[in-house]
Amino acid sequence: MQTVIDAHNVSKVYNADTIPVYAVNNVHLHLQKGEFTALVGPSGSGKTTLLNLIGGLDKPDSGHIIINGVDITTLSANELINFRLKNIGFVFQSFNLIPVLTAKENAEFILQLQKVHKQEREKRIEVLFKEIGLSDKLNERPSKLSGGQQQRVAVARALASRPQFVLADEPTANLDSGSASNLLDIMAQLNKEEGITFLFSTHDQRVIDRARRVITLVDGQIARDTAAVPVTHETIVSNEKP
């Protein structure tokens, strides 16, 4: 199997000069192509920080993150922007669509940044919107879409550029159960049929239930990394207890 994400001894420290707080502490993480992985843990356990580090949105204080053979910790800010554009898809908790663009234009946004030809753009968008079931909402602005529909557009946007993997930070947090279930179905289907790698940070048991691998973070460290051991809501809550 091809390793997509390879993190070695990754640490992120806040307040390093006063009272150091390790948001991520000496994490080792390897993700293979096609994995459907949930990063779970109590609030403040470092899920989002780890996701930001893997996504190249933040830089670790120590360690290396190698994505497809490229050590992204050595890249400059501009190189990182370019790297993200070509390799990583993002789905954020609060949808984060561009409000002045239509659903189609939002999904097209990255493709335009990548300078993909118009015909190819149209083709990809048509296929993706069919897959997410929003072919009839192509020209709607985000404000006219429900939360679930907006998040599906965000998934389409993340996948339009054909990234190496998709990082999804609490993608179902603001959705009702119907919308969340629908979104997960779409992502699971894309993972199964097209082999797209997903890494979620989540509290949501519905996501955890669908994940084939679950990594539990506690105090910035990986406390458990298994697909075999069932992870339940109780497991997470118990980790929050002192």
Place this chain on the structure above:
Amino acid sequence: MIIRMAWRNIWRNKMRSVAIALSVAIGLFAGISVLALYKGMMKSRVRTVIDSETGHLQIHHPEFKKDYDPAYLLSDPQKWIGDIRSFNTIKAAAVRTVTQAMLSTPTGSTGVQVNGIIPEAENEVSLLKSKIHWGDGFTGRKKNEVLVGKKLADKMKLKPGSKLVLTCTDTASDLVSAAFRVTGIYQTENSPLDERNVYVNRNDLNEMLNMDNSFHEIVVLLNNDEDLALAKQQLQERFPSFLVESWKEISPETELMVNTMDYYMYIIIGIIMLALAFGIINTMLMAILERTREIGMMVALGMSRFRLFLLVLLETVLLTITGTPPGLIAAWLAANYYNKKGIDISSFAGDTMSSFGFSSMIYPEFPGAELFIVLMIVITTALVSCIFPAIRAGRLQPVEALRK
């Protein structure tokens, strides 16, 4: 896509965008109006200089203007006028006898320049007749008629029918004097000129100065202002041993004023634009602050800082351009309206204006030739104004911006 985003972004907050577009329009209107007003004033001033004071060109004996010594004469006026009028650039020409004299009345005396003219010919080059507001002017019925300016008349308490004595030196440097009767009081737009100059019949002055048919000065009026350099060259080549001067050389202060006024106009526009720039900077900073999270997301997705800079720049330029046509149209309409109707400022600045040689009636002129420069200043203002907000946007760290 970036242009579309920029255009839609500026209408996210309609009130704010309309306010800033209006500021641009008002700023542009104010700038162009100031320009039109100054241009109108300067054009009027130059016209006054040419039509009332100097003509386009003057010819003298090369030594005459050093001390205005009446001994430096030009002779045979008919031949001169015939030669000069043979050039097709020239509309009219008139000869003058000129001397410096002491004007005396029972109430006092003052120094004046006495211009000996042929009234009909003079009227062609300086429209003197049309400026006579009191009295009959030169009637030709009696000898020694004199026209005095309004300011001089007020100062010396002269009115039509008053007597005065002019004393000067003749061509042999002997002191001569003669009594004259005021037959007209003229008023130009230049009160210092009115105070300094009196007009008499050239035959009377020549007789007084013992000059026969000689004269000191030829005033030349052209068909077109643009022919000034050409006509000067033609006359200088035709009369190489005489002094040919254009109005710019005779009245260098007017030329200087016209040139420096251009700089003043641009300084005023610059100040207006500076105020506008702060408005634009404030608006764009607010727009960026409101969209911190969105900008962070775009950078996270892979939008380069250059494209982000371009987006902010385009938003600023589009916002500015939106306000430009209304400002331009309003300024054009106002300038054209007042160009025909005129703006009368005599009620609050009449004396002040005329003491500097300006008319109190201003006819603003739309600055078509300067429009490109004005638009460039507006665009530059927009571009400069967007730099700071664009840098602020470019410096946003996606991970921090996404937390907002």
